[in-house]
Amino acid sequence: MQIPKKLLPSDGRFGSGPSKVPHEAMEALASSSVIGTSHRQEPVRALVGSVREQLRALFSLPDDYEVVLGVGGSTAFFDAATFGLVRERSQHLAFGEFGAKFAKATSRAPFLGEPTVLSSEPGTHPDAQAESGIDVYAWTHNETSTGVTAPVRRVEGADADSLVVIDGTSAAGGIPVDITQSDVYFFAPQKALASDAGLWFAIMSPAALARVEEIATSGRWIPAFLDLAAAVESSRKDQTYNTPPLASLFWTDHQLRWIHDNGGLPWSVSRCEDSSSRLYGWAEQSSYATPFVADPGKQSPTVVTIDLAGVEASAVSAALRDNGIVDVDGYRGLGRNQLRIATFPAIEPDDVSALARCLDYVVEQLG
Ligand SMILES: *Cc1c(COP(=O)(O)O)cnc(C)c1O
Numbered sequence: 025m026q027i028p029k030k031l032l033p034s035d036g037r038f039g040s041g042p043s044k045v046p047h048e049a050m051e052a053l054a055s056s057s058v059i060g061t062s063h064r065q066e067p068v069r070a071l072v073g074s075v076r077e078q079l080r081a082l083f084s085l086p087d088d089y090e091v092v093l094g095v096g097g098s099t100a101f102f103d104a105a106t107f108g109l110v111r112e113r114s115q116h117l118a119f120g121e122f123g124a125k126f127a128k129a130t131s132r133a134p135f136l137g138e139p140t141v142l143s144s145e146p147g148t149h150p151d152a153q154a155e156s157g158i159d160v161y162a163w164t165h166n167e168t169s170t171g172v173t174a175p176v177r178r179v180e181g182a183d184a185d186s187l188v189v190i191d192g193t194s195a196a197g198g199i200p201v202d203i204t205q206s207d208v209y210f211f212a213p214q215k216a217l218a219s220d221a222g223l224w225f226a227i228m229s230p231a232a233l234a235r236v237e238e239i240a241t242s243g244r245w246i247p248a249f250l251d252l253a254a255a256v257e258s259s260r261k262d263q264t265y266n267t268p269p270l271a272s273l274f275w276t277d278h279q280l281r282w283i284h285d286n287g288g289l290p291w292s293v294s295r296c297e298d299s300s301s302r303l304y305g306w307a308e309q310s311s312y313a314t315p316f317v318a319d320p321g322k323q324s325p326t327v328v329t330i331d332l333a334g335v336e337a338s339a340v341s342a343a344l345r346d347n348g349i350v351d352v353d354g355y356r357g358l359g360r361n362q363l364r365i366a367t368f369p370a371i372e373p374d375d376v377s378a379l380a381r382c383l384d385y386v387v388e389q390l391g
Pocket of ligand 1: 041096097098099100122164166167168169191192193194212215221222
């Protein structure tokens with residue numbers, strides 16, 4: 025099936041991660057001489073410093089919050105947090121793949137007590153429940169697997185020194201957040217920050233930094249690669265414990281600069297809201313498409329999930345792929361007749377409208 029050229033988006037990458045890296049960013053990398061140089065020397069350290077500074081500005085961080093980074097992505101951070109942030113017991117909200125993975129990491133740790141895991145039907149989210157003895161409350165700001173967004177806020181009635189640890193991986197840069205409502209806000213940059221994988225960033229409060237220090241000196245065995253105290257120490261020197269993916273750092277820096285030049289987080293957030301509302305609005309009008317997340321307050325502005333009726337989502341995504349529009353398949357684990365479309369800041373709102381027109385075209389042709 026050939027979609028008429030005039031209907032096609034200017035860029036067909038709508039994947040929720042890895043996600044679109046703009047061509048200008050890739051060209052900027054090609055003409056940079058930072059790639060292939062030592063991460064212990066000035067050019068790379070200046071790049072790390074710039075990323076840390078820009079994240080500080082993006083989230084309007086209080087002076088005593090710190091930007092920590094390490095190698096391995098958000099999945100590595102689940103393990104780093106298991107070793108270095110949970111003192112005894114954590115509570116997890118599991119409303120999709122990623123929150124469930126974090127819960128699994130702590131539940132398998134032989135040195136921790138059994139976590140509490142609160143789950144809910146896909147397409148919704150549970151709320152954290154204050155519970156005595158819980159020292160980490162963890163959930164996902166934006167469940168990339170289902171397209172549900174959950175608020176970032178303190179847990180009323182929780183133990184005084186408990187921490188709120190938020191996986192902001194597909195939210196950071198696209199969904200507003202009051203960072204002071206969390207102690208750790210961590211993410212990888214290959215989602216909303218238009219970069220490549222292999223890094224994690226964690227914005228840490230003084231309480232989180234104190235917890236890292238407390239556990240690191242408690243005698244618990246912590247693998248060096250997952251040692252948050254080492255990551256904090258390296259980050260303060262604008263370095264990482266081991267070699268970072270330099271292109272990912274370069275593109276993260278590039279994207280943050282682009283966001284800042286255009287007005288910062290409020291601007292990138294409004295761009296995602298514009299793009300996602302075009303899709304939700306289109307689905308509501310459509311005879312064959314419905315937003316999967318029924319509650320508008322929980323519909324993600326960065327990852328839009330759409331259920332289809334009367335047409336196979338796999339046939340639709342295959343026809344789109346033949347025309348250069350890629351990665352709109354629903355999350356495998358969810359097993360629904362669904363499309364999942366990223367509306368990250370790097371994605372042009374007009375391309376999102378073009379995608380909706382292409383969907384209508386493909387479905388009409390398939391019918
Ligand atoms: C993609 C994703 C992860 C995993 O990130 P990796 O960098 O691939 O380990 C974790 N949490 C969320 C919410 C994600 O979207």
